[in-house]
Amino acid sequence: xxxxxxxxxxxxxxxxxxxxxxxxxxxxxxxxxxxxxxxxxxxxxxxxxxxxxxxxxxxxxxxxxxxxxxxxxxxxxxxxxxxxxxxxxxxxxxxxxxxxxxxxxxxxxxxxxxxxxxxxxxxxxxxxxxxxxxxxxxxxxxxxxxxxxxxxxxxxxxxxxxxxxxxxxxxxxxxxxxxxxxxxxxxxxxxxxxxxxxxxxxxxxxxxxxxxxxxxxxxxxxxxxxxxxxxxxxxxxxxxxxxxxxxxxxxxxxxxxxxxxxxxxxxxxxxxxxxxxxxxxxxxxxxxxxxxxxxxxxxxxxxxxxxxxxxxxxxxxxxxxxxxxxxxxxxxxxxxxxxxxxxxxxxxxxxxxxxxxxxxxxxxxxxxxxxxxxxxxxxxxxxxxxxxxxxxxxxxxxxxxxxxxxxxxxxxxxxxxxxxxxxxxxxxxxxxxxxxxxxxxxxxxxxxxxxxxxxxxxxxxxxxxxxxxxxxxxxxxxxxxxxxxxxxxxxxxxxxxxxxxxxx
Numbered sequence: 001x002x003x004x005x006x007x008x009x010x011x012x013x014x015x016x017x018x019x020x021x022x023x024x025x026x027x028x029x030x031x032x033x034x035x036x037x038x039x040x041x042x043x044x045x046x047x048x049x050x051x052x053x054x055x056x057x058x059x060x061x062x063x064x065x066x067x068x069x070x071x072x073x074x075x076x077x078x079x080x081x082x083x084x085x086x087x088x089x090x091x092x093x094x095x096x097x098x099x100x101x102x103x104x105x106x107x108x109x110x111x112x113x114x115x116x117x118x119x120x121x122x123x124x125x126x127x128x129x130x131x132x133x134x135x136x137x138x139x140x141x142x143x144x145x146x147x148x149x150x151x152x153x154x155x156x157x158x159x160x161x162x163x164x165x166x167x168x169x170x171x172x173x174x175x176x177x178x179x180x181x182x183x184x185x186x187x188x189x190x191x192x193x194x195x196x197x198x199x200x201x202x203x204x205x206x207x208x209x210x211x212x213x214x215x216x217x218x219x220x221x222x223x224x225x226x227x228x229x230x231x232x233x234x235x236x237x238x239x240x241x242x243x244x245x246x247x248x249x250x251x252x253x254x255x256x257x258x259x260x261x262x263x264x265x266x267x268x269x270x271x272x273x274x275x276x277x278x279x280x281x282x283x284x285x286x287x288x289x290x291x292x293x294x295x296x297x298x299x300x301x302x303x304x305x306x307x308x309x310x311x312x313x314x315x316x317x318x319x320x321x322x323x324x325x326x327x328x329x330x331x332x333x334x335x336x337x338x339x340x341x342x343x344x345x346x347x348x349x350x351x352x353x354x355x356x357x358x359x360x361x362x363x364x365x366x367x368x369x370x371x372x373x374x375x376x377x378x379x380x381x382x383x384x385x386x387x388x389x390x391x392x393x394x395x396x397x398x399x400x401x402x403x404x405x406x407x408x409x410x411x412x413x414x415x416x417x418x419x420x421x422x423x424x425x426x427x428x429x430x431x432x433x434x435x436x437x438x439x440x441x442x443x444x445x446x447x448x449x450x451x452x453x454x455x456x457x458x459x460x461x462x463x464x465x466x467x468x469x470x471x472x473x474x475x476x477x478x479x480x481x482x483x484x485x486x487x488x489x490x491x492x493x494x495x496x497x498x499x500x501x502x503x504x
Contacts, residue, residue, distance in 0.1 A: 005216035006185035006421060009127045009163045015181050018210040029204050030059060030092050033180050034066020036202035037154050038074075040178050041067070041119060045150060048118035050077045052149075054110075054140060055097070056124035056158070057086050062093030063154050063180075064123025065100045072105055079115050080107045083124075083136050110140050120149045122172045124158035127184065132169025133159045141170045153177040156187060157195040163217075164387040165190030165409065173197075181206055185217040188421045189409025190388045218389060218411070218419040221457060223465040227494040229458045231448065242271030243447020246312035247292075247319070247440060248305075248330050249345070254320030255281030257345070260433050260481050261319040261440035262292045267488040268444030268459070274308050276330070277320075301329045309337035316443035318347030319436035340364060340446055344439035348372040351399075359400030362415060363452045366395065367404045367439055392419060402452040404442070406435065410460045414453040422457075425464035428476025437481045438463045441488060465491050 007015070020026055041048065053068045055061035065080065072078045080100060086109075088094040101107060108115070122144065124137065133141055141159055144151060151174045156162040159171025165186040177196040179187065181204055187196050234241070245265045250258030255277060262275045262285070272293070275285060279296035286294050297305055309315065317334045321327040323346050331350045334341065341364040343351060348368050351357060352375040360366075366376070374381040377394055384391040388405060392413040395403040402414040408427075413419040442459035446452060466487035471479055 004183055004220045006188055006218045006220055007182050007214065008185060008217045011214045011217065012127065012181055012184065015206060015210055015214045018212060018214070019181070019204070019206045022207070022210060027092050027095065030062045030096060031066055032204040033063040033154065033202065034070060034096075036180070036204065037063060037067040037121065037152065037178055038070040040176065040200055040202075041071070041121065041152055042074075044152070044176060045119050048076065050079070050115070050117050051119050051121060052079045052081055052115050052117035053121040054081045054124050054144065056083070056126075057089045057093065058125065058128045059090050059093055060123050060126030060128060060155055061088070062090060062096040063126070064121055065093065065096035067121060067123070067154070068105060069096075069100050069103060072100070072103060078105060079117070080105060081114070081140075082107060082109050083140065084109055110136060110143075112139065112143070114143050114147055117147075117149045120144055120147060120151045122151055122153040122158050122174060124172075126155040126158070127162040129158065130161045130163070133171070134169065138170045141172055145173050150175040153196070155180045156184065157192075160186065160192045160195050162186040164389065165192040166386045167191040167195060168386075171195050176200060178202055180204055183220065185389060185421070188218070188220055188423060189411060190385060190407070193408045216418060218421050220423050221420050221461045222423045223461070223468070223491075226458075226461060226465060226491055229454070229461065230492060230494050231450065239271035242269055243313045243444060243449070244272040244274070244311060245270045245314055245316060245440070245443045245447045246274045246276060246308050246339075247316040247443070248276045248334055249317065249319040249321040250275075250277035250281050251320060251322035251324065251327055252278055252280065254322060255284060257320030257433065257436040259285050259288055260436040261316050261443075263289050263482075263485060264437040264440030264488065265316060265444040266291055267485050267492070268441040268462075269492060270444035270447050274312065276305055276308055278326075297330065299326055299329060301333050305330065305333055306337075309334060309339055312339055313447040314340045314342065314443045316342045316344070316439050318344035319439055321346040321350075323350055323353075340452070342367065342439055342443040342446060344435055345372075349375060352376045359398070362401055364401040365404060365442060365446065365452050365456050366399060366401060367406060367435065367442065367456075368395070369406045369435065373405055389419060402456050404438075404456045404460055406438070410464065412453065412456045412460055414456075417453050420457050422460045422464050424461060425467055426471050426476045428471050428479035429464070429467040431479065431481065433481035434463075434467070437484055462488060462491055
């Protein structure tokens with residue numbers, strides 16, 4: 001797999017200390033950081049002749065001064081910009097600043113305006129700040145964002161919490177971010193994704209021995225991982241080998257949701273798909289999706305639903321379900337059946353409303369968005385967004401099962417597993433019905449024999465990658481959930497598989 005370890009700020013500080021101790025030179029990593037930053041700037045903007053480097057008081061500012069020295073030595077005009085009254089809090093940073101001044105470098109104090117520059121380098125705070133920026137620092141960040149120059153952030157855009165991904169106040173909106181040592185978990189999820197731009201990594205020469213005592217906070221999944229995650233089918237497989245999925249939902253006015261879930265289950269490779277919905281939706285379902293087996297469920301819930309629950313391998317519960325009597329009855333019946341569940345939409349809201357509910361089975365999967373996660377935890381949506389990894393962990397602890405926390409940088413967490421963050425997806429997927437597709441897809445993968453965590457990871461990645469492929473084909477704005485369907489099939493048959501369709 002291509003997934004990379006993602007670390008907390010605390011882990012990175014340990015890694016940095018280990019590497020510095022091995023090197024026996026406290027300033028070596030800072031010099032390497034400056035060199036890496038200058039090399040990236042030169043590669044991205046080779047014609048840049050005037051570079052403004054905003055340097056803060058800590059080691060991130062020292063990295064910036066090292067870059068400034070190299071750029072000046074290369075014949076570029078470089079202006080280092082400091083905050084009013086700035087005093088260096090790091091000996092290494094102070095030494096780097098002194099070398100720049102001794103070489104005749106230009107230093108200015110921010111007075112509310114920025115010098116006109118071809119490129120601006122953000123070396124203000126890096127990973128050293130987790131609170132909201134204020135005062136002159138906030139004004140400087142706002143000025144950088146208002147400028148027309150491209151911005152390179154060193155290690156982390158200032159104002160972003162590199163451990164959590166939260167952006168509690170003003171933050172640099174970088175075109176590129178060069179991370180040092182190892183990737184940071186907080187830059188892979190949540191509001192941080194609007195700040196980092198394109199990310200790059202300079203490991204500064206760290207070695208495997210430096211990672212002693214440094215455990216990842218999460219790992220990252222990218223579209224290339226599909227080739228390793230998608231299970232291959234046996235030549236002699238039949239529909240019974242590939243899972244029977246029961247999709248339950250579609251109360252009056254919400255029939256489309258369960259149709260999308262059913263179609264996604266089929267496109268995800270399910271051998272058989274039953275759809276239990278309102279009678280009024282059966283004709284439209286069969287017209288759109290004749291491959292599905294449609295079942296009209298009326299009140300009171302009868303043995304018909306019980307029979308479907310008894311024969312299925314997994315239940316996709318919630319798309320369009322509603323929270324009225326009909327939805328509550330189907331929700332209760334599905335929970336009581338003891339089949340593996342993938343819960344979405346109103347199934348999550350009904351679960352949250354069940355006072356004192358027992359944890360779910362370890363093989364069940366929750367797929368909440370931000371608001372649903374908040375209801376499941378009894379907190380505010382802002383609390384979830386402030387630390388998405390912690391929120392996912394709390395959901396796992398509360399409900400005892402796999403959690404797929406949707407959003408930019410979707411997180412999949414489970415008891416005893418290192419969380420995974422999906423590095424795919426786009427803003428065009430922020431439209432009603434995308435979650436219904438994901439629910440059906442994850443259920444299909446679960447029904448094909450994947451354990452709950454792997455099914456959630458593969459489903460989240462395949463869903464996001466299909467959204468990206470569809471956006472490339474026609475643009476993100478106006479993207480519809482149904483646009484993903486052909487891409488679920490294409491990407492669900494990765495390139496390493498034989499081309500003979502009998503092997504697919």
